[in-house]
Amino acid sequence: xxxxxxxxxxxxxxxxxxxxxxxxxxxxxxxxxxxxxxxxxxxxxxxxxxxxxxxxxxxxxxxxxxxxxxxxxxxxxxxxxxxxxxxxxxxxxxxxxxxxxxx
Numbered sequence: 569x570x571x572x573x574x575x576x577x578x579x580x581x582x583x584x585x586x587x588x589x590x591x592x593x594x595x596x597x598x599x600x601x602x603x604x605x606x607x608x609x610x611x612x613x614x615x616x617x618x619x620x621x622x623x624x625x626x627x628x629x630x631x632x633x634x635x636x637x638x639x640x641x642x643x644x645x646x647x648x649x650x651x652x653x654x655x656x657x658x659x660x661x662x663x664x665x666x667x668x669x670x671x
Contacts, residue, residue, distance in 0.1 A: 576655060577639050581629035588620045603635045616644040
């Protein structure tokens, strides 16, 4: 058995936001997030159903910084009780995911 490091993902949508999942990627309130399409190399993993979803209270949409990150693209909305803590970056630069973050 092994223990893995804590997973870190960007919160890209919060309750009330509309998330649209398409082959082109994840849209939040009409804005496409970069590198959010399911890569063609993702064999054997079932993506979350395409469609539009309004996040309910206690639901969050999480994306990693890598196109092959295991995140809401596969599991959908994440309930708040699975979120342990928030992370505040010390040194960052922008990439379009969230203010002042970079892969």
